[in-house]
Amino acid sequence: MTFLKNVKQQAATKTPSELERLWQRIEKHTKRNANFDIKKQILFSQFQEQVEHHEQIQAQMIAEQIIHFSKFIQRKSLTIEQRNELVDWINEDLDYLSEHPFIGELNVEEVSQVFQSYLNKYNQDTVSTIPSSELNILRNMLQQDFPGLKLTDDELREITADPSLLYKHLDEQGFGEEKDDEAFSADNMHYEQDEDWDDFFDQHERFDRDEIKQQKNNSKLEKLFKGSQLNKMYKRLASKLHPDKESDLAKKAEKHELMQQLVQARKEKDGFTLLQLYISHFDDDVDFDEETKANLIPLLQNKIIELNEQHRQQKESNDQYTIVWRKFNGRSKAQIKDNFVNHLAALNNECDEIAKRLEYCTTVKSLKEELNNRIMNKRHMPMSLEAALENMFNF
Secondary structure: OOHHHHHHHHHHHOOOOHHHHHHHHHHHHHHHHHHHHHHHHHHHHHHHHHOHHHHHHHHHHHHHHHHHHHOOOOOOOOOHHHHHHHHHHHHHHHHHHHHOOOOOOOOHHHHHHHHHHHHHHHHHHHHOOOOHHHHHHHHHHHHHHOOOOOOOHHHHHHHHHOOOHHHHHHHHOOOOOOOOHHHOOHHHHHHHHHHHHHHHHHHHHHHHHHHHHHHHHHHHHHHHHHOOHHHHHHHHHHHHHOHHHOOOHHHHHHHHHHHHHHHHHHHOOOHHHHHHHHHHHOOOOOOOOHHHHHHHHHHHHHHHHHHHHHHHHHHHOOOHHHHHHHHHOOOOHHHHHHHHHHHHHHHHHHHHHHHHHHHHOOOHHHHHHHHHHHHHHHHOOOOOHHHHHHHHHOO
16 A cells, blocks of 8 residues: 555545645645646647637737838828827837737837837937927036036937937946045935945845744755665665666666656755655555654745745746636636637737727827827726826925
């Protein structure tokens, strides 16, 4: 009778021990996690068959809309508000595509480059018409923050078109290389240093406590593996699983993999894996002594914690399988089917809207109508607390 069978039989006839109860929970959690992965894979396969192609069509149509709208950026009849709204719209679509995991072979970077080329051309044309009087205002503002900074009108126009170029000119002229030590008073420096040192010592003290605790645990584990039943079990397993004793190549490779698991378990003081391997290859009715039980219990408790953490990650990770699971999973097959149907309907409706918009917005006049509608909708949206404070106090 194996240990696991013994555990189940004893649990049916009497109150299980702590060790038996933990082992049962591990078995239950392991099956739960494995079944969860299988369910996600099945749901993902359904998604691939029914939905993924429609996701790719939607992404392609959004890309076509971005390219089409980008051509209007340079049109002079657009107001500043309309052009800003157009640029925001395109950026929202680009952000959506960049984060979309099911766009197929669509190259978002190429689409973005098309948009940037039109936007850069507009910025260059705009800044080329800035009069010297306005450039002097910008020059004076910069020189207040960076005394001695010298920039030509052309360089100021470049900075206006691309503000990040300011840093290049600051580096070229030696600004920002030295810190202004007078920015902080001696009292402030002393206070901040004391605070930093306190934080350091707090962290160091916590590290010491954790390290001491870990050393104690390692010491117990080392003792557990060296002078107990686990050590005997390890030796029996090593003898049985050693690949050199196997002539069949397929079985030899299998034993080589199992032997690596065994050695890794010994190295990491992984009593659960060692016990699991032993149960799989021997039919002994394992009856642990009290010392071994006392040391095995925290190992099994940690395994349960690991399995629960694994299950949490199964639900919260951002891989494609989990994204599909969160979107379409339901309590029944009928609900899952409805989730797919509703999502497909939403995708198709959006594709139809984009197709109509591309057909309609072929002139600046028609595009202005779309932009004005978006602007008006935003104005009538409930204002966030942050936006309300910004308006109230002119942040």
